[in-house]
Amino acid sequence: MTIRFENVGIAVRDLEATIAFFTDLGLTVVGRDTVRGEWVETAVGLDGNPAKIALLRTPDGEGVIELFEYLHPEAIETEPTRPNAIGMHRIAFSVDDLDAALEIAARHGCRPLRGVATYEDAYRLTYVRGPSGIIVMLAQQLTLE
CATH class of the missing domain: 3.10.180.10 (2,3-Dihydroxybiphenyl 1,2-Dioxygenase, domain 1)
Incomplete structure (x- = not known):
């Protein structure tokens, strides 16, 4: 298969x-x-x-x-998904400029859930709450593989 x-x-x-x-x-x-x-x-x-x-x-x-x-049946509104909720968690994107991506997100009213983190000098990343409560991870690689 x-x-x-x-x-x-x-x-x-x-x-x-x-x-x-x-x-x-x-x-x-x-x-x-x-x-x-x-x-x-x-x-x-x-x-x-x-x-x-x-x-x-x-x-x-x-x-x-x-x-x-x-359109029908009407969509069911739920509480926004939390990062530790079971089920569909988030959608993630690699970006080459995290600050530029965050500026774009902000124009849509989307901000980091808490802030921007650095993971082992390899990535800068954050979760933003996107439209309809979607959690979107944005990550910029800092080091070359």
């Missing part, structure tokens, strides 16, 4: 705001659609669930995230 990573899917409350955040960080929208019908209901396990979706690709062409905004 062959297996290959496809994407990470994230339900969001505001698709356009979330697209703006990730495209400002450098991702590119590679597809958009509104999906509905029996095939969606069967795959997702929800009856009558049309959703707006967008696929975004990282600049290196390797990573894809799928954002979806449920």
Whole structure:
């Protein structure tokens, strides 16, 4: 059997705001659609669930995230995920300029959860709370491998 990573899917409350955040960080929208019908209901396990979706690709062409905004049934608001919660934890990006990435995040109202840390003189990194409460790790490598 062959297996290959496809994407990470994230339900969001505001698709356009979330697209703006990730495209400002450098991702590119590679597809958009509104999906509905029996095939969606069967795959997702929800009856009558049309959703707006967008696929975004990282600049290196390797990573894809799928954002979806449920139109029906209405999305369920939950408490923001905490870093130690069981389940989907975070999405992480390597950046070549952490300060520039944090400036972009700040323009979207997103700030580090606590601050910027340095890991063994190898990385500067932080978690920010992105749109819809998504935890986004941004990490800048400080040393060459």
